[in-house]
Amino acid sequence: MADIAQRTVRMEPPRRPERMIELDTMGAVGDAARPLSLVERLLAITLVRRLIVLVVLFGAWQAYATYLDNNLLFPTLTETLEALYDAVVHGPLIERTLTSLQILLTGYVCGLALAGIFTTLAVSTRIGTDLLSTLTAMFNPLPAIALLPLALLWFGLGAKSLVFVIIHSVLWAVALNTHSGFTSVSPTLRMAGQNCGLRGVSYVAFLLVPAAFPSILTGLKIGWAFAWRTLIAAELVFGVSSRSGGLGWFIFENRNQLEIPSVFAGLLTVIMIGLLVESVIFRSIENITIRRWGMQS
Amino acid sequence: MNINAPMPGTTGATAAPLLAVDNVTLQYKTEHHLVTATWRVGFEVYEGERFVLLGPSGCGKSTLLKAVAGFMAPVEGQIRLSGKQIDRPGSDRMMVFQEFDQLLPWKTVLGNVMFPLLVNRRMPKAEAIEHARSVIAKVNLTRFENVHPHMLSGGMKQRVAIARALAMEPAVLLMDEPFAALDALTRRNMQEELKALWDDVGFTVLFVTHSIEEAILVGSRILVLSPHPGRVKAELNADHLGFDDIGTPAFEKLHRRIHDLLFADKVETALAPEIQHG
Numbered sequence: 001m002a003d004i005a006q007r008t009v010r011m012e013p014p015r016r017p018e019r020m021i022e023l024d025t026m027g028a029v030g031d032a033a034r035p036l037s038l039v040e041r042l043l044a045i046t047l048v049r050r051l052i053v054l055v056v057l058f059g060a061w062q063a064y065a066t067y068l069d070n071n072l073l074f075p076t077l078t079e080t081l082e083a084l085y086d087a088v089v090h091g092p093l094i095e096r097t098l099t100s101l102q103i104l105l106t107g108y109v110c111g112l113a114l115a116g117i118f119t120t121l122a123v124s125t126r127i128g129t130d131l132l133s134t135l136t137a138m139f140n141p142l143p144a145i146a147l148l149p150l151a152l153l154w155f156g157l158g159a160k161s162l163v164f165v166i167i168h169s170v171l172w173a174v175a176l177n178t179h180s181g182f183t184s185v186s187p188t189l190r191m192a193g194q195n196c197g198l199r200g201v202s203y204v205a206f207l208l209v210p211a212a213f214p215s216i217l218t219g220l221k222i223g224w225a226f227a228w229r230t231l232i233a234a235e236l237v238f239g240v241s242s243r244s245g246g247l248g249w250f251i252f253e254n255r256n257q258l259e260i261p262s263v264f265a266g267l268l269t270v271i272m273i274g275l276l277v278e279s280v281i282f283r284s285i286e287n288i289t290i291r292r293w294g295m296q297s
Numbered sequence: 298m299n300i301n302a303p304m305p306g307t308t309g310a311t312a313a314p315l316l317a318v319d320n321v322t323l324q325y326k327t328e329h330h331l332v333t334a335t336w337r338v339g340f341e342v343y344e345g346e347r348f349v350l351l352g353p354s355g356c357g358k359s360t361l362l363k364a365v366a367g368f369m370a371p372v373e374g375q376i377r378l379s380g381k382q383i384d385r386p387g388s389d390r391m392m393v394f395q396e397f398d399q400l401l402p403w404k405t406v407l408g409n410v411m412f413p414l415l416v417n418r419r420m421p422k423a424e425a426i427e428h429a430r431s432v433i434a435k436v437n438l439t440r441f442e443n444v445h446p447h448m449l450s451g452g453m454k455q456r457v458a459i460a461r462a463l464a465m466e467p468a469v470l471l472m473d474e475p476f477a478a479l480d481a482l483t484r485r486n487m488q489e490e491l492k493a494l495w496d497d498v499g500f501t502v503l504f505v506t507h508s509i510e511e512a513i514l515v516g517s518r519i520l521v522l523s524p525h526p527g528r529v530k531a532e533l534n535a536d537h538l539g540f541d542d543i544g545t546p547a548f549e550k551l552h553r554r555i556h557d558l559l560f561a562d563k564v565e566t567a568l569a570p571e572i573q574h575g
Contacts, residue, residue, distance in 0.1 A: 188396040191368060194386040196413035196461075206416070210403045293402045294447025 075261040083261035100246030104231050107166025115174040123182050136176045144169035144230040169226040174219040181215025182208050214290050314341035321374035323360050334360035335527035340520050349504045349516030357527030358505045362473050366392050388417050391462035392471040397454045400446040407442045410461045432464040452483040470502040488514050509555045513538050521558050
């Protein structure tokens, strides 16, 4: 080191004059903080960007359908919207939708109640855990719709069979997620809860359920999606004989009459309800619970 | 800081012990072993004491605390609180854990402190809010009353946990290395705050630590345990030493003495099987 220091000539930086600059106008640079333009601000909103995507998709749809010019295969957007309007105002669409939703809610609530019983059993006894694990392992891979023929045999044509398959589609998804949520609650939090005096049902209700809420919510979402698909599919299969059919029946009926724009209108309704539940209901539940609690960013 | 009659607000210094741990042997199962955590450990805690369980990891001090909390039953011996045998967890033995996730993330600071009060129906809600607020003020968190735990720093979370425990006015406060996960500066602060809180409120505390310095600073009496399995090595008085005594010969002497007591186990520890549990 000393060698090198002696050998190299040390460079002296040049001494330079100071400089002072009079600031008058910034000219082309502009202000330090310039408000974003309207376009930039609008593009920052997710909803606006999504709407743009939607408009482009709808445009493509309309353009292709107009080019195809065959409303038996692929009606235009405007035809679909007309059919939708017609079905809502004059037709049975609202009634059909309500029928579907009513059956769906009945099945969903029953499924949740059963899932609650199963998971409470599973956390309180070891044999309950084994029971739940075995049942979910068996039934979770079984598509609910596969049970429909049996359900029709047991419960006949009608709402009961539908509720049965919906319960089947909701129960295992929710129970599985809830139970895995329960088991992943940290031992410290469990002990803290017991230490505070929680036991039995109050322990499940006031400690395990809120602590496992992120998993439970995931289960609820998956359960909802399963139930919704199962219902529409089931209605397509046997809506035939029931007089107050649901959305699936609406689609089926219109296809039989080759009212293809109305089929599209039915499909659009299915999509819209799915979107509404997912992005409005579940999103707001998330916002007031797990996001606020810092359990999900 | 020299308190010779450390029984604030009690009937008498010579009364029966508040907590009696009598020849307690504790065992727990891991996947492959039945581990004996403590072997015939006995000690007594009197009201108003700051009783410290000190030992290296593997001496069963945390397990001992869990047994006092009622999370596990001794295979031999008895643990009695005010003469009654402990058989389950209860809010007369509130516990402060080392981990920050002991707070309920879905409740605010106020909600967390009120929670055990409401669960045990100790008082009506309005009264519980009042009481919780006053305890939160004692740990200097009034400004954060309505904040959820994930917004708090580690030290603040531990203060909330202490407030939650103190709000229940437990017969004995159990603390399981409550400051071990904090940074050094915050830890010292918290030790001083705990001592100040004790001067103010006068609770009984059973404190687990593996830091000799913390034991001397926080404790009034120190139980030194040896590892694998935990056995009582010594029971020492440390009431005469506080924060002002750090660095003094008396402090260093006690520190040295405890260090030697623990150090004597070194050979034994090296031979013991690799079982890690505090």
